Amino acid sequence: MAKLHPQLEPFTASSDQPFDRVRAAHLLNRAAFGGSEEEIARVLALGPGRSIDWLLDFPDGASDLISATDQPDFSKIEGYPRSFADRRKMFEGKTAEERMLLQQQMNQANQQALRALGSWWVNRMASGPYPLHEKLTLFWHGHFTTSARDERSAWLMWNQNETWRAHAAGNFGKFVKAVSRDPAMLDYLNNQQNRKAKPNENYARELMELFTLGIGNYTENDIKEAARAFTGWAHDGEAFIYRKFDHDADNKTFFGITASLDGDDVVDLILRHKACAAYIASRLWRFFVNDEPDSAVIASLGEVLRESKYELRPMLRVLFTSRAFYDQKNIGAQIKSPVQLVVGTVRALGVQMPEVNRLNGVLEQMGQVPLMPPNVKGWPGGRMWINTSTMFVRYNTTLWLAGGESIATGRKLLDAGAKFRKAGPGIAVDADGASGELVDEWVARLIQRPIAEERRSVLIDAVGRKPTETTVRNMVNLILSMPEYQLC
Amino acid sequence: MSLSHTRRIFLQRGLTLVSAAVTVPTFIDSTVWAMADPLDTKRTQQDSGKDGKILVVVQLSGGNDGLNTVVPYADDEYQRLRPAIGKKEAEILKLNNYIGLNNQLAPMKELYDNGLVSVIQGVGYPNPNRSHFRSMDIWHSGIPEKEMTTNGWLGRYFDNTCQGTDPHAGIAIGDSSPLAMKGDRITPLSFERPENYRYNGKDAERYQQLNGGVGVSPTQNGMNDSRGQDAHATKSKIITPGSQLEFLTRTAMDAQVSSDRITNIVNTYQTAADYPRNQYGNGLKTIAAMIRGNLPTRVYYVSLGGFDTHANQAGRHDNLMRDFSQGVGAFWKDMKEQKNDQRVLMMCFSEFGRRVQQNASQGTDHGAAAPMFLVGPAIQKKAGIIGQHPSLTKLDQGDLMFNIDFRNVYATVLQDWMDTPSKPILGQQFKTMPIIRG
Secondary structure, three states: OOOHHHOOEEEEOOOOOOOOOHHHHHHHHHHOOOHHHHHHHHHHHHHHHHHHHHHOOOOOOHHHHHOOOOOOOOOOOOOOHHHHHHHHHHHHHOOOHHHHHHHHHHHHHHHHHHHHHHHHHHHHHHOOHHHHHHHHHHHHHHHHHOOOOOOOOHHHHHHHHHHHHHHHEEEHHHHHHOOOHHHHHHHHOHHHHOOOOOOOOOOHHHHHHHHHHHOOOOOHHHHHHHHHHHHEEEEEOOOOOOOOOOOOOOOOOOOOOEEEEHHHHHHHHHHHOOOOHHHHHHHHHHHHHOOOOOOHHHHHHHHHHHOOEEEHHHHHHHHHEEEEOOHHOOOOOOOOOOOHHHHHHHHOOOOOOOHHHHHHHHHHHHHHOOOOOOOOOOOOOOHHOOOHHHHHHHHHHHHHHOOOOOOOOOOOOHHHHOOOOOOOOOOOOOOOOOOOHHHHHHHHHHHOOOOOOOHHHHHHHHHHHOHHHHHHHHHHHHHHHOOHEOOO | OOHHHHHHHHHHHHHHHOOOOOOOOHHHHHHHHHOOOOOOOOOOOOOOOOOOEEEEEEEEEOOOEEEHHHOOOOOOOHHHHHHOOOOOOOOOEOOOOOEEHHHHHHHHHHHOOOOOOOEEEEOOOOOOOOHHHHHHHHHHOOOOOOHHHHHHHHHHHHHHOOOOOOOHEEEEEOOOOHHHHOOOOOOOOEEEEEEHHHOOOOHHHHHHHHHHHHHOOOOOOOOOOOOOOOOOOOOOOOOHHHHHHHHHHHHHHHHHHHHHHHHHHHHHHOOOOOOOOOOHHHHHHHHHHHHOOOOOOOEOOOEEEEEEEEEOOHHHHHHHHHHHHHHHHHHHHHHHHOOOHEEEEEEEEOOOOOOOOOOOOOOOOOOOOOEEEEEOOOEOOOOEEEEOOOOOOEEOOOEEOOOOEEEHHHHHHHHHHHOOHHHHHHHHOOOOOOOEEE
């Protein structure tokens, strides 16, 4: 077994690098959508190793394994089929014109269903039982991209979401093979049209360029041959089917191997490529740790993945317990994604998740609507989230979530139900000299890292010497409007 | 929200702007000094300043029915295939013996009669795509062959011609930033209305202290990035808590300066022109205000939606035509009034036209080729009608076939109006058309 890069060795607490509240909160900000007071306390008690074991302990399965009742609900959508069989019945015996009209109605109903699906997912991120599972699902959704634009079926998008859940921390090889059979993916990257008589290379190309290897690690010929291997892999509107007559069973030469290769064989060969593990490691690192991974660290992390035969959990454990992960320079150095910002704020303040249409409106302005990545590259993230327009939207959105101000001109918004305890946890309102402690409590709760003294003074000034609910609310709104709050 | 606090910092720190330890907004040059004296014309303007040319893009979203916009009233096929929704000869505003404008387009007709409009017929692209998203992406990216694009033709224009990352190069009015304007380096400013482009919190003073005013420079809060890099050196990205904080602060300051300026410009704008009272009309009015306000912006973008008229088209489409035209008319009235009309060119398009034959629901389905409009004093004398009207008998799956590739129009606008080579932006050299005055 290869020796771990020193930066990947487990973080061990010391007097100048304690495993303190800041680090506990950091773990929950990255491996989840921010931790509640209870969760932070729990992580502190468990320590880095057992914390990640706790976070990684979730079933590798569909959402109903976790909660049979917490499922997307399409039943209230008028004219939307409850199942694929329903859908077939609806279209039976209709004329071409009737079918066209019906399809149009269904497209509208489908848009509603997509919103219901998105809403369900975002609510799970905020209050589901396995936050790391949700966060990994989000990661894989941005990695194995498929977008719901263009009237893509809500059923198939849900089905795909479950594919992410079943494999999020499981075996990467199995995962890729499942992705290659996923109906929404087969549509999105045109493998549905990939047949022996007329091959379509789109899936094969993106599989290697974006999903497993990165540019420069394969030739155009490899793409051609891989495309041939995936011919006939299609779906019937509901599930994967193998169209034998569309499959090119002749010999193909891929990565130096010549045989009657099919899609699974191609995936096996890709996993044997020396660039694969490091590529996946690098993608996960950028999402969870830092935008600028060190190549030696990534190579080492890739080795971990390979040595565990592409089981993701061991690699994730190394990542989340490493010295690099807990390094000071990574704490508070990641710009929150729009989803992280919204979900994290809802969790931190204990407020209600907004209704889905408003939510999607602000998420779109911020550049990230779940189920709709802008293109097959997913969401680049990092500083790309930020420009002068999104800056205001991000600030105004958090204010809105806090129930403080309206995000649009003069429009009365639904009450986000923000309940601020009158003076912060455990502090009496009229206690003299309590302003500093009040500010510290709220900074600890929301920013979870120390802030500069001059900035703390501004907040103390805001809350005043005799705090009231109004001044406390103002102070909290100001904390939410600090650049520090945009980082985790 | 007043400028006073932000201005005070900049004016105080004036001489130390180049110092490494200070966080400053990126476009301080064109805006802060300009704000110091808005009438100071001695100040060297950027290319896109007072005398720079401006492009205003009007997008009709949903697939505008070109045949009921520029109507081939004299063609029997048109009447035959559109018994219920076809426009009758008596009502339309004739341009010649064959075509005329929809009767709701009176303001547009007036501009046409004054030589300010070019009607470009039969615009489309090979292998037309009838999906809203896909076709709109094609118009925005300018590269039909590329399935997935992350930037648009105007974005590439900004990347090629504008220094730095000033987002004011382009301003889009709407709820999201159009792909057309996205560059790799530059992202345009976008907002639904100017009132939304600002911080909504009540405590403006402290908000500004916390976003640029107080304690953010790396040396002060002890979060020095490892190489002690110049705060301005965004080129080498070293991601640390300190550098991220500076980046965010700088962006927030930029946004504040920008917001103050735009709010001021829009609030002080007076006009007698009658814009339609909707997002589109307000958008055009805001653009007119920003042009009046001498922003360095070269491209403005606004859309009017609702054109996907699959059913009961007649009344709806006429209303849209009325709104569209009223907005255009009001805008150009303002441009003339401001004496800014010579600097502006307007381009109107939709992601596809609609099928020739009406459908069973008194509407039309997604089509292909359709007309475009270019509007402004820059239109050449003989360019009133460009191109041939597509045949109504020789159709492609029931749809009009294009005669002019839309990229020829883009090339014309880029080269003849925006004075920039079009080949690097469009990937190939497309022939330009004699529409814009030399």
